[in-house]
Amino acid sequence: xxxxxxxxxxxxxxxxxxxxxxxxxxxxxxxxxxxxxxxxxxxxxxxxxxxxxxxxxxxxxxxxxxxxxxxxxxxxxxxxxxxxxxxxxxxxxxxxxxxxxxxxxxxxxxxxxxxxxxxxxxxxxxxxxxxxxxxxxxxxxxxxxxxxxxxxxxxxxxxxxxxxxxxxxxxxxxxxxxxxxxxxxxxxxxxxxxxxxxxxxxxxxxxxxxxxxxx
Amino acid sequence: xxxxxxxxxxxxxxxxxxxxxxxxxxxxxxxxxxxxxxxxxxxxxxxxxxxxxxxxxxxxxxxxxxxxxxxxxxxxxxxxxxxxxxxxxxxxxxxxxxxxxxxxxxxxxxxxxxxxxxxxxxxxxxxxxxxxxxxxxxxxxxxxxxxxxxxxxxxxxxxxxxxxxxxxxxxxxxxxxxxxxxxxxxxxxxxxxxxxxxxxxxxxxxxxxxxxxxxxxxxxxxxxxxxxxxxxxxxxxxxxxxxxxxxxxxxx
Numbered sequence: 001x002x003x004x005x006x007x008x009x010x011x012x013x014x015x016x017x018x019x020x021x022x023x024x025x026x027x028x029x030x031x032x033x034x035x036x037x038x039x040x041x042x043x044x045x046x047x048x049x050x051x052x053x054x055x056x057x058x059x060x061x062x063x064x065x066x067x068x069x070x071x072x073x074x075x076x077x078x079x080x081x082x083x084x085x086x087x088x089x090x091x092x093x094x095x096x097x098x099x100x101x102x103x104x105x106x107x108x109x110x111x112x113x114x115x116x117x118x119x120x121x122x123x124x125x126x127x128x129x130x131x132x133x134x135x136x137x138x139x140x141x142x143x144x145x146x147x148x149x150x151x152x153x154x155x156x157x158x159x160x161x162x163x164x165x166x167x168x169x170x171x172x173x174x175x176x177x178x179x180x181x182x183x184x185x186x187x188x189x190x191x192x193x194x195x196x197x198x199x200x201x202x203x204x205x206x207x208x209x210x211x212x213x214x215x
Numbered sequence: 216x217x218x219x220x221x222x223x224x225x226x227x228x229x230x231x232x233x234x235x236x237x238x239x240x241x242x243x244x245x246x247x248x249x250x251x252x253x254x255x256x257x258x259x260x261x262x263x264x265x266x267x268x269x270x271x272x273x274x275x276x277x278x279x280x281x282x283x284x285x286x287x288x289x290x291x292x293x294x295x296x297x298x299x300x301x302x303x304x305x306x307x308x309x310x311x312x313x314x315x316x317x318x319x320x321x322x323x324x325x326x327x328x329x330x331x332x333x334x335x336x337x338x339x340x341x342x343x344x345x346x347x348x349x350x351x352x353x354x355x356x357x358x359x360x361x362x363x364x365x366x367x368x369x370x371x372x373x374x375x376x377x378x379x380x381x382x383x384x385x386x387x388x389x390x391x392x393x394x395x396x397x398x399x400x401x402x403x404x405x406x407x408x409x410x411x412x413x414x415x416x417x418x419x420x421x422x423x424x425x426x427x428x429x430x431x432x433x434x435x436x437x438x439x440x441x442x443x444x445x446x447x448x449x450x451x452x453x454x455x456x457x458x459x460x461x462x463x464x465x466x467x
Contacts, residue, residue: 113311113313115309115311115313116313116315118266118309118313119309119313119314119315121265121266122264122266122302122305122306122307122376123327123331123375123376123379124299124302124303124327124331124332124379125327125330125331129330129331133326133330134315137317138316138317141317213359214316214317214359214360214361215316215361
């Protein structure tokens with residue numbers, strides 16, 4: 001197998017890896033915001049249930065969670081799980097990352113001084129205006145470094161999709177390495193993750209710089 | 216009468232912070248509230264501006280009731296919409312300025328008139344620039360709060376409050392976070408507003424300022440108004456022993 005054939009074979013896996021990555025971000029960021037609000041709810045039951053959810057998501061391996069999401073419709077309800085592989089992966093990743101993002105958002109929100117809310121209230125801003133115009137922009141600035149960490153972890157975590165026998169890039173690398181008795185696919189995989197994360201770090205640094213105009 | 220507060224009671228748990236306080240402020244009046252820490256001065260302002268809820272009492276602005284007391288002696292606030300209407304009558308300047316750090320000086324001033332009062336943008340811009348000129352900050356319109364000194368930030372905060380055209384402006388220890396040099400420039404602005412007959416209530420530890428600028432001084436201690444009246448009377452010839460004792464600390 002020539003190097004270019006190998007690359008072509010892995011290329012398709014890279015697209016799948018990217019799909020997991022972007023879809024996870026697309027769903028987990030807004031979902032994390034919702035979880036954060038539930039975690040800060042005035043209603044005690046809501047708060048406690050959300051805490052349990054976060055504890056489970058953070059306290060058990062993502063690999064195990066993926067298996068649970070994929071197989072539970074069959075084992076619990078006897079439903080067919082044909083064609084459910086990719087949705088299960090996205091649900092598993094999004095639910096897991098939402099828990100982490102929720103806690104990052106919560107930290108950011110709680111770092112905003114009470115005076116900002118009071119000033120907004122006295123100036124007559126509505127609750128919604130206060131959140132979107134005054135609080136959220138400042139939260140985004142404070143949480144960016146933590147979010148970067150999480151996003152970089154996600155790039156590498158996409159390889160966990162192999163648990164559900166989904167042919168993302170790393171699964172393919174292992175298969176090709178085994179069939180060709182070659183170490184090269186692993187090197188290609190390593191370079192891929194490294195470059196992807198370099199791009200992530202670069203983009204996030206740009207955003208941080210863009211928000212550097214105030215403290 | 217711009218503000219009427221009657222028989223205000225406020226407790227934090229067991230601690231009674233305001234015990235049956237009444238305060239009336241007329242149009243054009245400048246009222247200074249002095250007193251030791253923990254006397255309830257700031258709490259009184261925070262109750263007047265609805266940042267804290269009173270336990271009992273009445274609050275009216277321009278004869279519109281915002282808070283009344285029911286037969287059980289509990290405070291009842293008017294609905295959300297009515298309260299929002301009443302809120303338009305006052306502005307508040309904080310000890311810690313509380314400017315929005317991600318907005319430029321100009322946006323800090325213009326944003327609420329445009330997005331809360333829904334006023335015309337060009338008109339608001341013109342007024343904001345006039346306010347900045349008055350605060351001697353027209354050069355800093357595009358600066359961000361972090362680039363300004365504390366005194367400059369506080370003057371922006373005053374301009375931000377004035378941009379909403381309040382009938383009464385409250386100051387909660389406006390110079391307590393500033394060094395003496397910067398204190399002067401903020402007091403100068405407040406003095407200028409007093410000359411223009413802006414109705415103001417100022418909680419302050421700046422005794423000479425309170426004496427020179429206000430029409431009335433209120434001395435509070437332990438949640439009650441101990442003494443109030445003409446500044447020359449209160450400072451020059453206080454009748455209450457507690458007032459004398461407090462003022463003695465400032466005559467060094």
